[in-house]
Every structure is written in C-alpha cells, then in structure tokens.
Amino acid sequence: MLVASRKGAFIPLVLKYPITMGIFGLSIILVTALSSSPGIKQPCRLSSVKAGMPFRPALAYLWEDLTAVEGGGGYSSRQAFSRRYDSSPIFREMNTVVSVFLGISFLLYFALALVLTLGLANYSRGRNLEALNFGANFFLFVVWNAATAGIALRWVQRYIQDEERRWNRRQLYGMPGLWRSSHAVGEFDGGFEVRHYGSADDWSINSGLERDTSAEAKAVAQLDAESLVDGRSRG
Template identity: 30%
Template structure:
C-alpha cells in the first residue's frame, strides 16, 4: 500500500480514491434515530430537567431546599454516565476497533480525558454546594458555564498551537507527542464519531487522510475551532457574570438555560456553515486538480 506524507502523524495510508478527494465514508443521518434519542436525553438532563425541577419544586412546594437539590442532583449524570460507560467499554476492548490510531488499550482518547476532567469538577460542585442545610444556589448554577469556559480555553489554546505549528506536548488521540498540535475541534470530531458514532478506526484514518490532503478542509476545521472556542468562552464567562449579579432564583435558570440556547444557535450555524464549506472544498479540489492534470 502506498502512503502520503502527513502533517499531523507522518505517513498516512492512502484511501481507495487515491487520485481524488479522500472520502469520510460516514453519513450522520444513517444514525439519526440514535442521534435524536441521545441528544434529546442529554438536553433534558443538562438543561430542561434541572430548570423544570428547580422552579417547579422551589415555588410550588414546601419541600426543604436541601431536599429539592438532592432530587435535582440525583438525576444529573444518568445519561452521560451511561454514555461514558459505553465509551470506556469500547475503548478498552481487546481489539483496537475504536481506539485512536496507534493508541494503547488503557489510555482512552483525548476527548474521554477532557470530558472526565469536566464531569468530575461539575459533579463535585453539585455535591458540595448541595450539602449545606441551605444549599448554595449560585454555585449550583455554574457547572455547565464552568465546563464551557474549560472547553473554550482548550479550543483557543489548541487553535493557537496549531496555527504556530507547536509540537503536541502529549498524545492527542491519534496525534502522537511531538507532532503538530491539531485544533481541538478536529480531535473532538474524530473521537466522538469514531467511538460514540460507532464509525471506528476506519473513520479516524479517513478523517486524517482528508485533513492531510485538503487545505480547504483544514481551513474549515480551524474556523470551527475558533467559532466554538471563542463562543463557548464568551458564553461561559458572560453567564458566570450574570449568575453572580442577579437574584439567585433567576441565576439558576440562567446558568442551566444559557448554555442550552448557545448550543442550539451554534449547532445550527455550524451545520449550515460546514455544508457550505464542504461544497466549496469540492469545487476548489476539482478546480485545482483539473488545472494540474496533464494536457493531452
């Protein structure tokens, strides 16, 4: 099998379309039912349910506030916990079907470690702020905005490192230590589609081949990285400011509702943006290869 040189991990195996634009061979809509169910449950767990339970129980019952937050906290992490367990199982299977390219069995992937850090902090805050006899409402409103700040900083940091060709300080999923740091959006797409989307190792290789071969694709990834990084950081910081300046009953709704609204707006914009970018990528690819083709 022939290889092409790469900028992230070195030599990359060619895909069957050796003389064309490498294909990703993954259609998100083939998994639309699972996507709809999982996304819906995550939205309920991370936004709608906490808000509904808080305002419903806070203003319409005489339950002690500690009991109210005990009920709310008990539901947190049910869906994400199941998805997390499934990710763990797939990544530690003896076969390397879902693991990063060249990844070891017990190292997981970069997305898994990022989410583990954020999830642990969020859970700690929810438990700690619920313990006092009178729960700390404002801290109980900050877990998701705080995670947005973490993710935004990571996206921006990797964006800067990628733009400056800074070597990766550690293995970042399929990218080994010392190779050029990829934008975090690239890593998130690779890991989530490969593991949670069940596309597996073949998708990791296909995505890497596409990234290495297409300048337009790399540009799109970089743009999305800045779009989500700056957006998440601004939303997270802005939400935190509001939480600590408005009445606590309002702050709780803002803390759990603002990230949800942000995610909807950014996701819809991303879908439209990526579709347009992929069409432009194909146009530029055809134009470039038509011009470089030998004249007969």
C-alpha cells in the same frame, strides 16, 4: 456579603455548567493556537496523531474521536479523516475557523452566565428568585448553545460544499478503486502518489513515474500532473 451561607453554595451550583464550558472553550483556544505554529510538536499522542507531530485544531481531535468511537467508524474512519485533513486545505481551514469560533463562543457564554448569576444573586430576597436564577441560566444555556451549534453547522456546510466544488473541478471524483495520499493534489512537498488496489494487474504511480501503459493509468497520471502544476503555480 455575596458569598455567605445559602448564597455562597448557590452561586457555584448555578455556575457549574458555565464554568465547565468556559474551561472547555479556553482549552479549545489554546490547542488551536498551538496548531498555528508548526514548529511546536505534540508531547504525546493525541487521537491518532503521534507524538512529535504538529498540533491540529481542537475540533479535528474531537471530530475524529466522535466519528471513530461514538460513530463506530473505527480505525478506518481515523485514517480517512487524517488523509482528508492532510490533503484538503479547505478542510484544515474549516477546522481552524470553527475551533476558534466555538472557543470564543463558550468563553462568552461563561462571561454572560457569570454576570447574570451574580446580578440576580445580589438582588435575590427569597427562594423564588433563586428559582428564577436557575431558569434564566437554563434559558441562556439552551439559546446560546443552540445558536452556536447552528452557526457552526452552517459554516461547516459551506466549507464542505466549497471543498466538493474544488475537488470536482480537479476531476478527482468518479474514479473507483483509487486511493490518494496527502500528496495526490500537489499541495505539499511538490510530490504526488497514486495507488490502485483490487485487480489482478495492480499498478502504482509515484512522483510522476508511470509503470502501467493502460489508458486509465495514463489518465490518472495526467490529472495528477495537472494538479501538481496548479498547486505549484498557486504557491
């Protein structure tokens, strides 16, 4: 019988990490699936996303918390992440794709570890094979998750490079002192908003209304209007 005496306690011990990662992977898949349905709202606050808002991919919550807490970015880091998530379709796609990839990878790792552990346990005839089982599972854990991390990081780099090229084409870089809301690139709701802080003659532009006649304000308004038209033409 497979679950008996030493072997019955040995198998759950070896599968401790695979089971944990399998549950984690399933959670990632479920949360990311909820984010694909905007009509489904969060029942409670998750990270900086308030209750009643649509779900985000699982990676978005993890990324925001890691940079804000472990990374020491604090509340300003959470705000910056949320603005980037709202304003960049490429960034949102990256979070979704990588979340699905990580969830599937963790579930596959659990399945492989389960098959490996049960297979070796069925043919174990002594303590030496138990050590081999531990070693094989540790090797699988390191290699599989290192490969997963490498592939995920490569995808993240490619998405970020693509995002940077897109924003450079729209000439949204090289303008210090500008804060742009999620409507700045004309991707949502057909509106945009630009605000300038840090000078004696603060100015703002909302929904195409120019309130400053300076050359800089005109240039910003023109760029945002072009972005708005571009966003509507793609929609």
